[in-house]
Amino acid sequence: MTDTHDVVNQPPPLTDFHTADEPALLAAVRRGGAGWGEAQLLELGALAGTEEVQEQARMVEEQPPRLRTHDRFGHRVDEVEFHPAWHQLMARAVEHGLHAAPWAEDRPGAHLLRAAKFYVWSQAEAGHGCPISMTYAAVPALRAAPGLAVAYEPLLTSGTYDFGLRPPLEKAGLIAGMSMTEKQGGSDVRAGTTRAVPAADGSYRLTGHKWFTSAPMSDLFLALAQTPEGLSCFLVPRVLPDGTRNRMHLMRLKDKLGNHSNASSEIEYDGAVAHLVGEAGRGVRTIVEMVNMTRLDCVLGSAANMRAGLRQALHHTAHRAAFGRQLAEQPLMRSVLADLALESEAATVLAMRLATAVDRSRQGDAQEAALRRLALAAGKYWVCKRGATHAAEALECLGGNGYVEESGMPRLYREAPLLSIWEGSGNVAALDVLRALGKEPDSLDAYFAEVEAASGADRRLDAAAAGVRTLLGELGDPERAQLLARTLTERMALVLQGSLLVRYSSPAVADAFCASRLDGEWGGAFGTLPPRADLAGILAGVRADPAPAPASAVAAGALG
Incomplete structure (x- = not known):
């Protein structure tokens, strides 16, 4: 019998390459004053090209997150289940400081080095970069509320990835998300209809629908909502200090063209506890x-x-x-x-x-x-x-x-x-x-x-x-x-x-x-x-x- 399956003229697997071994990148890092971190960058670039990380990237693409809105008894749980490889990728990104770590390091070049790391690691798998990016970006906005920043910033900059629905201040590290877009407004965030009502304890209660909230299993969210003063910015914890889940309900996950490994959701704020960030009425700023x-x-x-x-x-x-x-x-x-x-x-x-x-x-x-x-x-x-x-x-x-x-x-x-x-x-x-x-x-x-x-x-x-x-x-x-x-x-x-x-x-x-x-x-x-x-x-x-x-x-x- 003739063997019809001899494989010829096909490339070998592309593996064990180095995503940081790029002259233009390394020159830019040195030129910008971050050459002190080149060894860290090269270490991460070598890791990104390994067969192990490539397999993790394949798995999170082929087995995307799944939403569980209720448990078997009918209680709302609003949980998103990820493939274990997602958590492995997230843990490595956090460990290597791709999230908010530069904000804790007062050293010239820290943010440039973080950018270069994000660039080389994103070549392995891009979807988990969304919550990593939002965690990085949350810190400067959160600093508009110094009291909240003092409490949460050390955990946002922590090198520990601590997944799970628990009170934020009881965790070893936090991930942040963003909740702005509404179906009637899109990029026109001022058209948002989500309402924030002051509570007796100085917090607010948010009610409304958000059309796109990526990484809904994050620990904290920066959200926009209308107050009497105008559109304002709020910090919304996923879990409250007493361990109960905030009234932030996941309605469905988006069935997207790509970015399959990352969960993007529609959410309902149903009287969710929130804390004002910055001045009321100046949420966009x-x-x-x-x-x-x-x-x-x-x-x-x-x-x-x-x-x-x-x-x-x-x-x-x-x-x-x-x-x-x-x-x-x-x-x-x-x-x-x-x-x-x-x-x-x-x-x-x-x-x-x-x-x-x-x-x-x-x-x-x-x-x-x-x-x-x-x-x-x-x-x-x-x-x-x-x-x-x-x-x-x-x-x-x-x-x-x-x-x-x-x-x-x-x-x-x-x-x-x-x-x-x-x-x-x-x-x-x-x-x-x-x-x-x-x-x-x-x-x-x-x-x-x-x-x-x-x-x-x-x-x-x-x-x-x-x-x-x-x-x-x-x-x-x-x-x-x-x-x-x-x-x-x-x-x-x-x-x-x-x-x-x-x-x-x-x-x-x-x-x-x-x-x-x-x-x-x-x-x-x-x-x-x-x-x-x-x-x-x-x-x-x-x-x-x-x-x-x-x-x-x-x-x-x-x-x-």
Whole structure:
């Protein structure tokens, strides 16, 4: 009998790679003042690429959380059951300080190091990054209520993951969530109808429906609700001090396109106990710090998703032959791979620069704070937009193999749009750019100071920066400004990326980026770099695949 199942011309499993072994990332970490934590970063990057962690990521995707609203006797329990692998991933993220740990460490570079860790760990599994991100972001908002911060911040920054429904102050570590969106309002949080009524003990009682509350098994939530003074911010504990469950009922879990491992829910506040955070009537101003931090993680997550997709594409094409040659040796595929690598590096360098601005702004640097205000909104818009396109092209590099769930590529493909939507979709981010320009003109000065640090180094970059100034002069009335908002935001992000690449990346990367993204020599689709682009030079900064491969394929830039 003929054996029809000899497996040939298939790549070996991609495992035991290193997600932190990336020159652009490590250079940015050192440049931003977090080089003291490089050993920690490398340790986490090695862990993220292990077979054990990859298997955990597979399990939480294939066996998503399940809601139990009642026990067998009919009592409400409102519990979400997760696969054990979820808790293993969460425990490691907390142990390595990806959550709120930097707020407890008064050291320059702490927030940048945390961002780099979030980036390398997110390449393993993105879904559990949601509660990790929200826990990080909750601390600066909670500080608007010093009494609450004193009580809860040490537990939010703790290195212990302590899952379970118990009174928060009796636990060894806490996870925080966010509860803002309502079905009639979406991004327009001021349209929320959830009501907060003062109680005799100084707390409030919340009543209303929230349309999206991710990670509903968190210990604490920052929620928005209406008071007589206007929209206000509240801290809502999942369990009350006496051990009873707060009246926060989980109605259902969302059946989402992606992000399957993470539970996202609709909840009902039915007289839930809550504590005012910040000044009544100024809830948006209070919670905006949380939103800014989670927006940074959207950029980091998109950049991480790109890197993970690039790794898969390079690995597959290094080991797969077609028409007599390895795919990675063929000029057209090399052009696609180089373009994917170019986009990935541009996203990573920008993400790390934004994290550096966050870090330095926490140290009191006013110019960095101003840069963060504008550049974060623009970066969130563009990098997250590019993430979905990048995932689609990386998947296509694997052909039909990439369309199969076992490849892991569909998970990346489904995850990418979430990061563009979460914390403000494209229009919200573009409008936020306009808002920053109108209300905080110092942010524009800081943006151009950053861009013009590369002035004179590349004529195409200089011309593109001048084009941004021209666009700014065309905004005119509010209607006109909105029509130009996306164009302006895209150009601002590209010019900022170009400036960073010209200063800090290889000449091959900088030249190809400026030619294709800033000078019009780009077809739009990946793989349409100018014919003169130095493909080998672009791919030279990508680490080599540890799995055996033909020498020519490794030279083409196979990544591990």
